[in-house]
Amino acid sequence: MSMSQSESRAAERNRDLSLLVAVSLAVLGAALTWLYFIALSAGAAPRLADLAYERLPGTGVSNPVTAVLLNYRAYDTLMELAVLLAALLGIWSLGPAAPGFQRSGAVLAGMVSWVVPLLIVTGGYLLWVGGYAPGGAFQAGALLGAAGVIVRLAGDPRAGLPGEGAQRWLLVLGVLVFTLVGLGLMAFGAGFLTYPPKFAKWLILLIEMAATVAIGVALAAAYVGGRPPGPEAQPTAEDEDALTAAETPTPDPTPALRPQP
Amino acid sequence: MLTAQFLYGAAGLMLFVLGLWSFLVHEPLLRKIIALNITGAGVFHVFIAIAYRGDTAPPDPVPHALVLTGIVVAVSATALALMLGARLQDAEEEDQSR
Amino acid sequence: MTDPLVLCIALPLLGAMLVTALPRWAVTLGIVAALSTASAAVALTATVWQHGTLHLMLGGWDAELAIALRADGIATALVLMANLVGLGISVYATGYFHDRIRVRSFWPLWLLLWAALNGLFLAGDLFNLYVMLELLGIAAAALGALTGNRDAVAANLRYLLVGLLGSISYLLGVALLYTAYGTLDLGLLAQGVAASPELYGVNAAAMTLMVAGLALKAALFPLHFWLPPAHANAPAPVSAALSALVVKAAFYLILRLWLDLFWPITDMAVAMLPAMLGAVAVIWGSWRALRAERLKLLAAYSTVAQIGYLFLFLPLLAATPPGPARDDLLAALLLMALTHGFAKAGFFLAAGLVQTNAGHDRIDDLGGTAQRLPATTFAIALSGSALIGLPPSGSFIGKWLLMQGAIATGQWWWVIVVTAGTLLASAYIFRVLSRAFGLEPTPLKFVTDARAEVPALTLALVSVALLGLASGPLWTLLGLGDAGGGA
Incomplete structure (x- = not known):
């Protein structure tokens, strides 16, 4: 029960945090829009066009x-x-x-x-x-x-x-x-x-x-x-990264993530 | 002309802020990558907006070219981020299957 | 006369292409490219030394339309440092990477990173700087993930995403400036900003967006969270490049914008925020370095602290009127950046050697390293003393002038920060050395693996001896900027 309580408290804190982020970003957006308007009317046009x-x-x-x-x-x-x-x-x-x-x-x-x-x-x-x-x-x-x-x-x-x-x-x-x-x-x-x-x-x-x-x-x-697959790039045991070679107990020719329709 | 530039550019700024928000509050990698692309698209919008010079004059080509360059850069970065993410997911699935 | 300016960028780029196309010759071609790039950097320094600031409009178009390259004193000093460090890293890398695939992955990416670094230091156009930042960030993240283990991939994925966020923020600042002034050239924009005090809000917003984006890339506290795992998990030569050069490039760009572009609005009050963050970075980074369990993690946190020192200069520069006192501060800032570049590269290269030799880099189990790898331990000690700021290292002079400036402008509190940071740095360096020098018989030979140890030792030596004892030319180089400044 204490677990769920702390979880809900964490979720609440997350909600508060994202609310804070949203509010400050809204302020940022408003300020940027205002300054963009000022920059537009600063008279720099036609800029580099001509x-x-x-x-x-x-x-x-x-x-x-x-x-x-x-x-x-x-x-x-x-x-x-x-x-x-x-x-x-x-x-x-x-x-x-x-x-x-x-x-x-x-x-x-x-x-x-x-x-x-x-x-x-x-x-x-x-x-x-x-x-x-x-x-x-x-x-x-x-x-x-x-x-x-x-x-x-x-x-x-x-x-x-x-x-x-x-x-x-x-x-x-x-x-x-x-x-x-x-x-x-x-x-x-x-x-x-x-x-x-x-x-x-x-x-x-x-x-x-x-x-x-x-x-x-x-x-x-x-x-x-x-x-690219080919004789030149054929991975050998030495070439393969620790990520796949060393940590996989049995060789798995088809990584799970790949699309295999 | 100024109104059109302002409205289109302000929409771009809105996209920038929305993308930033999504990047900051969402955990999944894919959402973060999409958020970054939206943020970038917002900035490109601003460039496109200031290139507009009304219906009679041709647009300023410089911001157009900058956006083209920016798009290629964004595609490249997205591709690398996606592959790093896929690699990470492979590694995590292997950890779990053990 | 402006040829070296182009060659510093074109040569590593050309090298990267050849290394990619001819992977069997990767190491040979890579070393040739590294040597020729470093020679171009030396030639550039010599030319700037003789003729003052170099300026080149690519394509020969009007200043507004063309992309400018330029080399003034600050840029040249950093290019020279980056290219000498790059050469050291290249020599080290020939002995570090053994497996075929990794050799073929390292060289093209490393040369692309090198081209991006030189391009960034020498660019005079805001949008071109964005492209350089992206090239730098992508190449750096790809290199950092080269070990392929899960921690490295995760850390560098985060590094890539954070870097992208930083660049996009920077780009929005560029968009605002183009909207208001209609040019991307740094020199012309500087004139525009100085002439338009009524656009204060726009200038301030553009500066905030750009500097905040770059501070993320420069790992200014509290935006440093991505740095320690990314730098600590990369292969040693890559860690050296990331910590000594890539982070420095982002700081350089902040400094450029701060001093050249936004000087009308960067007064004392504005400079206080980054300096305070820098002060926290000095204390926090040094403290975490002291608590680090692994040697490379210690070095990474030390980078967070060392970058912090550089930000302390901003309010001092704002409070000091132009003149010899300000030149001293600028030279001191540069001296600290250069010393850290050499010292941290040397430290990481030596740490990598310790790691490959002992199979780990846990600081507590480093006993006897001094006996097994005397030259490496010596390199760690030397670069460590430069990181602390012991005389005669370059950072000793840098810190001295920093404290002098702080007292002269009445900002005594920075002195406390510098002192505390220095004490903490001594503690974390001596913690490593006290472990490394165990009570075992004297070593048989000083150098065990020349190809790896000589670069580390040389870089460490430069940071201590050369920059400290012969730092005079730096002032001359900086003074040259007045001769040909402006667009």
Whole structure:
């Protein structure tokens, strides 16, 4: 009985605490909204918009968002590709991939064989129009990643990706090409990631193509959720972490958490 | 124009606060991760709101690009957090089954 | 002239790509990348030394549109420290990781972390800093979980989530500033903030959001709860990087915002809160370090305390008018940060060696360590004396100037905090050493494992001898900022 009493008291304390959090956050929200209003009316508009449009002719692209992403603030985009890669390498360091899903039936397989090529073609299209209309490397990469997800859901444990060796090259392609272009420009005296207007369009397209592949592969590989299966990454007793090898008395080939439909 | 910016941005701030609340009071990992994504989405809303320049002028491309970058970063972080969580759950289930 | 600025970031990034793509050559390529990055950092220091603050607009666009990189005295000193410590950690790591999978996981993530650190120290753009913070946080959490055991995974999952929360809070502050001033460039924003006292509320809100988010990442009391388990459960080279460098990067960013961007609103009253929290961190962190049962946990709590000292400088800087006295304080602050960087890295590397050698790191059972691992014990003693602040270490001068500043500005109570923290630090360091020096025969040879012990010993030596006895150049480096400051 004393147990339930202390439990109910703890629950009460929790309720009080979450009420306190809610009230203080409501105050925070109100204050932020008020200050946001003041900031909006501070007269900073049009902010960077006019300048960004004014400089657009020299960027090599006519879509202003692509101009920001791959020219004005290309360095941010480079680092963001590095963030995606870091997350994937972190996922790989946690262990090998779980086995895939059951092979799809005839209907799903038929649909997949239609949808996946369509996604890839659409991705290519988005990449190309990104120069002058909404689109670009991220949208295209996201479609490629989605194609990988569908392929894995349809039963391919590798999500349609190549073996580990090739996968590693594809993953680093984005940052590698980006950095090498930047350093190359620096070597020719233009400055890091400072494109000469004459070549800007083609350099941006080159970087975007590499980035699309890297993003697509990284997203699909993240969905696979571990080091790719294959002779290279076959876990040995020595490689396996203490977490799974040392603490499991009997080898269990299928971790309980994984989807096994 | 200012009204539209304000309403949309204020909604973003509301999302930020709601996400923060959910992150602080809910225990399950999945809820915390979703809460963080909502918090992030709130901040992205603010950026999108200030990019708007009325129906006649094209929007400010800089905040749009920042949000695109932010989304990729958020996806990456979410993926890693989910995998760490799955790894932890595996370990706990193994502990219990022993 | 600005080439080293770019190379400090591009080289580790390039190295990370090659290490990822060619995992068989991970160690060789990793060491090459580490050496070339450290050389770029040395070149950067030399260039800043000769020419003063460096400034680069990437892409050659207008200051508003482009992302700026810049290296002033403070940034350069921290880059140099981080890269020398990074080199030491890299050499140590070649001997620490043996199994194939872990070697292949460590090097790319470590080089990405390194690129993020340099990028963060050298960034001059608020949104770019957000991307760097995220890269740093993700790489750090992934590295921390590398041991794969349950405690490490749990601690680093928490670290990742807390870090994400901190970055989002920071980003909302950036959004407010962009709304009010229409730029992301640090220099231009600083002019805007200084020229708009009527926007006090907006500035204060942005500062609170950003500094609170970063304080979470810098583990300022009471936001330090995630640090001890995350740092204590990581592999030793990773612990060294996390404690010596990653936490310091978050503090550096707070300092940057505090001094460069928000100086019109960071007066005495505002500076009191972080300083009080810092004071509690000094006492609480040192006390928990004293009570810790494991060597790495002791080192982690000691980091909480050492970060606390850095926050004590904020009200002193606010109360001291510009001039030689303020320069002294700034140099002392930097000296303490640098000394802690070297000393804590050396301490963690040595602790890792003790752990692999003895199979555990329980402090009470460390008897005879001095006989088995004399060089390692010596490294622990040296870095320990720097953590306490014994002369001639750099932190001795730092603490001395801190106390001098406290008395000069009439804030005598910080002297009590520093004294109490120092006494507690002596207690926890001597507790380790008294266990390690058991009454056993004299050691056979001083160095048992050169590849692992030399980096630890070198870092510890730098923290004690070099920074203490030859700290003069630091003042020169800081003074250089006036030559080319501004956008």
